[in-house]
Amino acid sequence: MSLDFHIYSPEEEITDVLFEEKNIQVFAKRDDQIHPFISGNKWRKLKWNLKAAKRENKNKLVTFGGAWSNHILATAAAAAKFGFHSIGIIRGEEITNPVLAIAKLYGMEIHFIDRETYRSKENYFNNNFGSKEHYFIDEGGRSDLGILGCKEIISELTQDYTHIITAAGTGTTAAGLRQGLDEKMFDTKLLIVPVLKSADFLKEDLNNWNIDNRNIQWIMDYHFGGYAKTNYELNQFINFFVSHTGILIEPTYTGKVCYALYDLIQKDHFPQGSKILFLHTGGMTGLLGHLNKM
Numbered sequence: 269m270s271l272d273f274h275i276y277s278p279e280e281e282i283t284d285v286l287f288e289e290k291n292i293q294v295f296a297k298r299d300d301q302i303h304p305f306i307s308g309n310k311w312r313k314l315k316w317n318l319k320a321a322k323r324e325n326k327n328k329l330v331t332f333g334g335a336w337s338n339h340i341l342a343t344a345a346a347a348a349k350f351g352f353h354s355i356g357i358i359r360g361e362e363i364t365n366p367v368l369a370i371a372k373l374y375g376m377e378i379h380f381i382d383r384e385t386y387r388s389k390e391n392y393f394n395n396n397f398g399s400k401e402h403y404f405i406d407e408g409g410r411s412d413l414g415i416l417g418c419k420e421i422i423s424e425l426t427q428d429y430t431h432i433i434t435a436a437g438t439g440t441t442a443a444g445l446r447q448g449l450d451e452k453m454f455d456t457k458l459l460i461v462p463v464l465k466s467a468d469f470l471k472e473d474l475n476n477w478n479i480d481n482r483n484i485q486w487i488m489d490y491h492f493g494g495y496a497k498t499n500y501e502l503n504q505f506i507n508f509f510v511s512h513t514g515i516l517i518e519p520t521y522t523g524k525v526c527y528a529l530y531d532l533i534q535k536d537h538f539p540q541g542s543k544i545l546f547l548h549t550g551g552m553t554g555l556l557g558h559l560n561k562m
């Protein structure tokens with residue numbers, strides 16, 4: 269299948285009495301609708317990498333992640349769709365779970381490596397997959413080409429926003445959004461919600477990518493204890509949000525962003541008349557690891 273596949277990612281308004289009260293409009297860009305498993309921002313980050321791999325005649329994608337990684341699953345599904353072989357290198361003890369099971373169904377070859385070896389992924393790749401057919405994709409799709417893909421989100425927008433809010437894991441998506449906004453000379457504020465604890469490294473990474481800090485607001489206090497951590501309050505909020513909007517979110521990424529958004533609106537962080545875009549980055553399989561606690 270051609271790599272110019274058509275994507276569907278509409279912007280739709282979310283309504284709530286809180287927004288009316290505060291005279292604020294909220295929209296969601298539904299990148300979760302791009303594909304069930306080549307989910308959201310993972311497609312954005314893969315797109316130009318896959319084009320590069322095709323151009324370089326590399327037909328084996330090698331990538332890295334944790335056992336619940338949305339990126340691992342997205343790479344497996346995209347590889348199957350676009351005619352690549354995929355190899356997923358998973359950090360830690362060998363386990364089985366629904367995410368890895370679906371990745372395998374898409375034909376991904378899965379290897380588990382210990383955390384020590386995982387820390388030097390590039391070495392591991394060079395030692396084991398040095399041949400010309402193998403294409404390296406970093407954990408989470410983190411890459412310059414990933415930034416390029418995420419920039420395209422901005423060109424697709426059908427209206428202007430005063431604010432855009434997004435989750436950050438590697439910060440690639442946020443970097444792309446900021447670059448896209450700057451190129452169009454939009455003065456939209458970008459709110460970045462790290463989903464990890466002690467995520468100050470993200471600020472450095474964005475600096476190293478030459479991302480302008482102007483118009484970025486770091487929202488550091490909504491990680492709920494760390495990556496993939498959740499609590500009763502966050503789960504309650506997710507139950508409320510999903511049942512009121514019909515839009516699925518999960519505790520690892522989008523749940524934290526939406527919680528932060530509602531909380532900041534409540535606390536009058538946004539001026540009256542603000543028009544805010546929540547980027548729904550997808551990742552619904554994240555729910556599968558949490559369902560029994562929701």
Ligand SMILES: *Cc1c(COP(=O)(O)O)cnc(C)c1O
Nearest residue numbers: 436437438439440441521549551
């Ligand atoms: C991977 C992921 C992110 C993090 O994106 P980065 O570009 O790594 O910051 C955000 N949301 C979801 C749903 C994801 O799967």
